[in-house]
Structure formats: structure tokens, C-alpha cells
Amino acid sequence: MRLLLVEDDEMIGESVAAALRRDNYTVDWAQDGREAELSLANDVYDLVLLDLSLPRRDGIDVLNAYRSRGGNAPVLIITAREAVDERIRGLDAGADDYLLKPFDLAELAARIRALLRRRTGQKHPVFSHGELSLDPAAHEAAKGGVPLNLVPREFALLQALIEEPKRVFKRRELEEKLYGWGEEVGSNAIEVHVHSLRRKIGAEEIVTVRGVGYRLKGLG
Template identity: 50%
Template sequence: MRILLIEDDRLIGDGIKAGLGKLGFSVDWFTEGNDGLLALSAAPYDAVVLDLSLPGIDGLKILRQWRQEGRDEPVLILTARDALEQRVDGLQQGADDYLCKPFALTEVAARLQALIRRRHGQLQPTLQHGGVIMEPASHSVTLDGKPLELKARELALLELFLLNPGRVLTRARLEEKLYGWDEDVSSNAVEVHIHHLRKKLGSEFIRTVHGVGYTLGAL
């Protein structure tokens, strides 16, 4: 899952980017309000973590403009402003969730995963396709009831497919979701991850649609 992070505190931003990265998220981080405002239209983000006190333009103004433009990406406001009226104002401007500093990174990740699931119409905390069951919050996967060990990119790729059943995902789209702007991507990176998933989940779990991309195999 690809996350847009707009946070001007470098210590906090670095911690969120590094921590979410270890959990399989791809994070693009901006410290200036105007840069963050424009970034949302430049990549297919699954969710946004937005601070309110930003240089250049306030976070609430950014959020208001996105919603006026019809942007529907889920937004988690992360801020030191903990007054009730400010939390209410953020939600009324179109925020999907609100978390005050200080925070636990695990809670940030869990709230993002819940927002992303809801955006895809997945109300249950688990994702399933055939004998494969994934719990994104705990990063656990089982196949026919037996636990599987997957690397962070494999988990992220599997979650993408499970959130998009019946949809063909192009290699370019998968690369955009798995990697941020500051990451080098080899030409066959997606194919390598898919190869590893097939070895662990079954050769028919992910089907190649020649000339188009990849999709979940038939049940």
C-alpha cells in the first residue's frame, strides 16, 4: 500500500516513514504544505497521513481543497492539536480519522489499514481468497490453516490482489503501489515477487493476463 505522508517534524516524519516501510507500506514523505497538496494527484495513493501545522499552507486548507476537487483518498489527520473543536473541525472538513501526538506507530498502521479496507468495501478485518487468509493488522497469512512466512513486499503485493478481486492489475500499477519515488526499482521486480508468491501460495493463485497484467486465479 502506498501512503502519502505530509509532516514537517523531521524526527516524527522519519520515524513514520521508516516504521511503516518495515510493515510493508511504501511511503512518500513531504515536509512542506504546498508540495504535499500537489503530490496527491501525482501517484495512486491508498491513504494520506496529514499533519495540520505545516509551512506554506495549513493541513485543514489542504484537506478542504482536496475534497472540493473530489479527491476521495482516505485521510488520517496526525497532529498535536488535541482540542475537541479542532478534532471536530478536521472531521467536518473531510478527514476520515484523527490521531493525536504522541502516538504508537502500530496504531497509525492499524488505522491506515482499516481506512484502506473500507475504501475497497472490505468490512472484515481479514482478507480471503480460497484457502489463503490474510490478517493485514498482524501481517499474518495462512494457507489451508497453516501459517506462511512472507516478506514485506510479498505481503504488500498479496494485499493488493486480495483488495482487488476480479481486477487485472498492470505491472506499472503494481510498481506504483509497491514503490515510492525515492526507491530504485529493477525492471523485473514485480515478476520476481509474483514468482515467490506463486511458489508459496500455488502456481494458479495469481494468473497472468498476457499483454495486460495479473489477477487472482479462479477459486
């Protein structure tokens, strides 16, 4: 899962980004409204955390522009603006949830999980496909009930595949799921992660569609 954090306060931004990365999310951090707009133009994010009081362009303007051009990722506003009319403005502009600063990181994480479940249509946070299961909230994966010891990028790769098991993911799409800004991506990085994940879940579980990309094996 790739998230965009839009926050101009360095102390808050660093702590939130670090916490989300510990939770195995890929996080990009924009520090002003214009940078946020340029980032959202890529349309690669599963969720956006948006402050409102931003340099260069206000968060409400960023949100309005994003929704008006069809951007549909869940948006969680994180702000110190506590007036009710400000909350109403944010929700009316297309925000999915609203969290006032200062907030507890555990509550932030829970709200993110709830929004992502809503987006994927999953009332229960556990995904399953054949013998494979993955619980994003607990950061646990298993095959046939036996826990899998996955490193963060293996977990992120399996999550991408199991959320849309019939979809063939191109290498570039998987890179966007697994890597954030400034992270070096080797020319064969995805192939290496796929090979490593296959060793742990079984080579037959991931199908290579030659010349296109990867998907989970079909059922039945």
C-alpha cells in the same frame, strides 16, 4: 498498501515512516503543504496521514483542495492542534479520523488498519480467496491454513491481488503499490516478485493476462 505521510517535523516523520515500513506499508513522505498537493495529484494512495501546521500551505487547505477535486482516500489528521474547533474544522473539511500528538505508534497503526478496513468494506481484517487468506493487521498469510513465509514485497503483492481478486493489475499499478519515492524499480521487478510469490503459493494462483497484467485465478 501505499500511504502518504505529510509531516514537517523530521524527528516525528522519520519515526512514523520507519514504523509504517516495518508494518509492510509503502510510504512516501511529504514535508510541506505544496509537496503534499503535488503528491496527491497522482491519486495513488490508499491512505493519507496529514499534519495541519505545515510550511507553504496549511493542512486544512490541502485537505479541502484534495476533497474538492474528488480525492477519496481516507485521511487521518495527526496534529498538535488540540482545540475542539480545530478538530471540527478538520472533520468538516473531510478528514476521516483525528489523532493528537504526541501519540503512541501502536494506536496510530490500529487507526490506520481501521480506516483501511472501512475503505475496503471489510469489517473483519482478513481477506480470503479460495485457499488463500491474508490478515493485514497480523501481517500473516496462509494457504489451506498453512502459514506462508512471505517477504514484505511478496506480502504487499498478494495483498493488492487478494483485495480485488477480479481486477487485472497492470505492471505500473503494482509498482505503485510496492515501491515508494526514490526506490529503484528494475524493468522486470514485478515479474520477479510475481515469480517468487508463485513459488510460494502455487503458480496456478496468479493468472497472467497477456499484454495487460496479473490477477488471482477465478473461483468455481
